[in-house]
Amino acid sequence: MQQRNQPAGRADGASGTVSVNLTVNGTRHSLTLDPRTSLLDLLREHLDLTGSKKGCDHGQCGACTVLLDGRRVVSCLTLAVMQDGANVTTVEGLAKDGHLHPLQQAFIDHDAFQCGYCTPGQLCSGVALIAEGHAKTADEIRELMSGNICRCGAYTNILAAIQQAMRQS
Amino acid sequence: MINFQYVRANSIADAVNLIADDPAAKFVAGGTNLIDLMKMDVEQPTKLIDISRLALDKVEDTAEGGLRIGAMVRNSDLAYHPAVEARYPVLSSAIRAGASQQLRNMASTGGNLLQRTRCAYFYDIALPCNKRTPGSGCGALAGHNRMHAILGTSDACIAVFPSDMCVALALLEARVHVSGPNGARTIAFDAFHRLPGETPQRDNNLEPGEMIVAVELPSAGFASNYSYLKIRDRLSYAFALVSVGVGLEIADGRIKAARLALGGVAHKPWRDTRAEAALAGQAANEAVFRQAADIVLRDARGFGHNNFKIELARRAIIRALTQAANGTPQSQSNKKIA
Structure with a gap:
């Protein structure tokens, strides 16, 4: 696991708030937070990055998936204060220099969404799946994408999109 | 979720000292179960002691030909570790059968042993549950018990322990290394988790203030x-x-x-x-x-x-x-x- 700097992390006794520094999509942020703030709420409520969705808020749907130091996690089940010093990438950070990430383009090419609500989580999860390198076959992709639920049932096209991006990577 | 104080432990000794000072405190590592339970008000710690940055993230060979797995090794890292895949494939397989890759990326080895049951009566604070509120009764006994236990039950509790990884650790006869206020000790895997009996509120035999530091596998891996x-x-x-x-x-x-x-x-x-x-x-x-x-x-x-x-x-x-x-x-x- 990537080593991060280890500031003291002791709460401010008077207000109970905690100082957190973290980098989101390449931009460094310094915030003072209620320790109850989830990483997802930090992104949505404090940084106005509303791409990551609050579907179930219990780690069961995957709509809040982001990359935390390069690894996919459900941002609803970690506290922002625990991620002091972390590097976070959300769906808003996947495109570079005005160009869509190859997986974003593949989702468009394959019509891999209907309502779009799960799509930010599917994209972050798929980007990480390709980087992990464990999935080769369609069965393996389906299994390793099973943490992202799509109630519209766009799974067939999501699979095709990931296969296209995997061939390009 | 009730408010809590957040502190970060700098060492095992620091963690053990911090929790000894505050019986209502809890350790947090991956957080995938504890934070969910806090959202449901099932768990209401007044202090969280973050142990996720302790240097317990190594998988090392032991002198006896086994493997020592640090308590902070993430479930995904353990499942895909070359030594585990080659020598203990039943452990790798069991981990991959559980949760999702996102959750396995977060969940720690020690935390997997300490996850709570997913019994719906335990999760809903409006319902009776002897595990959550001793003496309140068991809602599952005469309720919706399709997911519940068929072995080792008691009149007080028919909840099941949800881990896949721990099934493999049980058959591999893993040993659990813990540290606490009275020093370090080792617990055989079969003696770690408990049957409900009359005290279903106790999932395991950890003493107050003890933390898991490692899980050790003996050499026999049944890889063939x-x-x-x-x-x-x-x-x-x-x-x-x-x-x-x-x-x-x-x-x-x-x-x-x-x-x-x-x-x-x-x-x-x-x-x-x-x-x-x-x-x-x-x-x-x-x-x-x-x-x-x-x-x-x-x-x-x-x-x-x-x-x-x-x-x-x-x-x-x-x-x-x-x-x-x-x-x-x-x-x-x-x-x-x-």
């Missing part, structure tokens, strides 16, 4: 003949109705040694040494496997909605033993059960 077969309501990302972990040593068509553990059926990973002893020395065939399954399930009892689990477990045991004996372990991506 193993299987982890998990039966659930959907093909992925669901808790087990029944799961079976098997490790066999086979020579000249006969079983030299057998290990067998079940998940989803009891308050702890269910290992039956009588069934294992009945397999030892026998030819590897279905009649022998059925006899072992009958031994495992000799005292099984259903509670209405979960009666089907008894026959399901019998068939899953026979199937997993067959897969292990044939050297064709259950795939965790192609879910066809051969």
Whole structure:
């Protein structure tokens, strides 16, 4: 696991708030937070990055998936204060220099969404799946994408999109 | 979620000292279960002690030919660790059968042992639950108990322990290294988790203030003949109705040694040494496997909605033993059960 700097992390006794520094999509942020703030709420409520969705808020749907130091996690089940010093990438950070990430383009090419609500989580999860390198076959992709639920049932096209991006990577 | 104080432990000693000062505090590592329980107000710690940055993230060979797994090793890192895949594939398989890659990226080895039951009555603070509120009764006994235990139950609790990883650790006879206010000690895996009895609020035999620092595997990994077969309501990302972990040593068509553990059926990973002893020395065939399954399930009892689990477990045991004996372990991506 990537080593991060280890500031003291002791709460401010008077207000109970905690100082957190973290980098989101390449931009460094310094915030003072209620320790109850989830990483997802930090992104949505404090940084106005509303791409990551609050579907179930219990780690069961995957709509809040982001990359935390390069690894996919459900941002609803970690506290922002625990991620002091972390590097976070959300769906808003996947495109570079005005160009869509190859997986974003593949989702468009394959019509891999209907309502779009799960799509930010599917994209972050798929980007990480390709980087992990464990999935080769369609069965393996389906299994390793099973943490992202799509109630519209766009799974067939999501699979095709990931296969296209995997061939390009 | 009630408010809490957040502190970060700098060392094992610091963590143990911090929790000794505050009995209402909890350790947090991956957080995937604890933070969910805090959102539901099932857990209400007044202080969280973050141990996720402690340097307990190594997987190391032991002098005895085994493996020592640091408590902070993430489930995904353990599942794909080359030494685990090569020498303990039943552990790798069991981990990959549980949760999702996102959750496995977060969840720690120690935390996996300490996760709470997913019994719906435990999670809903409006309902009775002897595990959550001792003395309040068990809502599941006469309620919706389709997911519940068939072995080792008590009148106080029929909840199941949800881990897949721990089924493999049970059959591998892992040892749990802990540190606490009275120093370090080691707990055999079978003695770590508890049956509910009259004290279902206690999931395990950790003493107050103790923390898991490592899980150690002995050398025997059953890498040639193993299987982890998990039966659930959907093909992925669901808790087990029944799961079976098997490790066999086979020579000249006969079983030299057998290990067998079940998940989803009891308050702890269910290992039956009588069934294992009945397999030892026998030819590897279905009649022998059925006899072992009958031994495992000799005292099984259903509670209405979960009666089907008894026959399901019998068939899953026979199937997993067959897969292990044939050297064709259950795939965790192609879910066809051969």
